[in-house]
Amino acid sequence: MEITVTEESVKKSKILKSEKDDFQSIITHLDSNNLDANRIIDAIKSAIAEVVELEITTWVAEPSTQLEEELNNITEIAKPGNRIYTKINLISGDIENEVGSQFLASGPYAELLNFHLVQVKDSREIMQKNIESVQKIYKILMEMYNSRKTVQL
Numbered sequence: 001m002e003i004t005v006t007e008e009s010v011k012k013s014k015i016l017k018s019e020k021d022d023f024q025s026i027i028t029h030l031d032s033n034n035l036d037a038n039r040i041i042d043a044i045k046s047a048i049a050e051v052v053e054l055e056i057t058t059w060v061a062e063p064s065t066q067l068e069e070e071l072n073n074i075t076e077i078a079k080p081g082n083r084i085y086t087k088i089n090l091i092s093g094d095i096e097n098e099v100g101s102q103f104l105a106s107g108p109y110a111e112l113l114n115f116h117l118v119q120v121k122d123s124r125e126i127m128q129k130n131i132e133s134v135q136k137i138y139k140i141l142m143e144m145y146n147s148r149k150t151v152q153l
Contacts, residue, residue: 023047040141044134051130052090054123058116059083060102060109084116090127 023046059078078085085098103113 023050037145040138040145043141044138047134047137051127051134054088054090054127056086056088056116056119056123057083058085058103058112058119059100060112084113086116086120088120088123088127090131 023043057078059082061076079100080098081100082102083098083100084103085096087096088094099113101107102109103116104110
């Protein structure tokens with residue numbers, strides 16, 4: 001999940017404009033000049049927004065006659081009828097499922113339905129680990145912030 005916000009921040013007398021205020025962008029731009037409680041909170045809010053929802057898509061790409069070099073420049077998107085899609089939201093508890101006709105018992109890819117269900121089951125552990133990682137990152141950032149405050153005194 002990506003949160004898009006326009007933000008201006010001052011760094012070494014330059015104004016940086018960031019269209020993406022996702023977790024990676026915030027962490028990348030944190031340094032001793034702008035490490036404050038608000039930036040830490042922004043980073044954690046962004047990380048939480050990214051870990052509360054998980055999307056799992058299983059699909060089989062159609063064979064292509066294009067050259068491999070051309071294929072590297074194309075991003076394929078699974079069509080709704082040709083995929084199994086699950087979206088899990090930890091906060092609301094909502095689980096959305098979509099099963100394309102190709103994956104039903106009579107479809108050519110029926111055996112992939114069980115594979116997808118295993119991925120969904122395993123995703124709970126992945127999400128738990130992601131949440132634990134966010135907690136650890138918060139602790140590290142707060143330790144950095146507090147040690148910086150102590151040094152400035």
